[in-house]
Amino acid sequence: AQSVTQLDSQVPVFEEAPVELRCNYSSSVSVYLFWYVQYPNQGLQLLLKYLSGSTLVESINGFEAEFNKSQTSFHLRKPSVHISDTAEYFCAVKGAGSYQLTFGKGTKLSVIP
């Protein structure tokens, strides 16, 4: 079984400031890691995912996440946020050989003008 902990339920940040959303996971097997984003009143969309290889993965809109196996973390970062990044962000883990995707409780990012 696997589990995910998102350490912050809400993160307010000023526009153009950097942000880090923290995610830790636990699993007894190797894992795939994901970040999904949910804009208000919408379903979830994939932001980025780690499968294997390079531990740093990037999205098309400037977010990046680094897989750290020793710390069992997959933190999401952006060097300069925009108003349009205001959304809820979910970290998720899937164990190798598992059919189930396990989500964290989410972090609400609020970008302040």
Place this chain on the structure above:
Amino acid sequence: NAGVTQTPKFQVLKTGQSMTLQCAQDMNHEYMSWYRQDPGMGLRLIHYSVGAGITDQGEVPNGYNVSRSTTEDFPLRLLSAAPSQTSVYFCASSPRSGGADTQYFGPGTRLTVL
């Protein structure tokens, strides 16, 4: 491609009533799943299917029933609605059941049980 569609968008039920939430995908995806989203709880898996005729329970299956007679459709049935089932329900699909395929989510159904 319409992607993953869900109907209805909103529904209000009385305690004890039954209903079916519809989910369909037109991407020929093997894997389909149902989640519920509650404030501060993230998404929790209710049931999932790895192909037509094959379903299994997730984390919170009690009070819900599913079937998958075709690749495209994966309806979720509430047998006897309870206020604790007030939630937003999301259907999702992915090309394969194993591996790290992206899950594609529908727009959600907001259910209120009085």
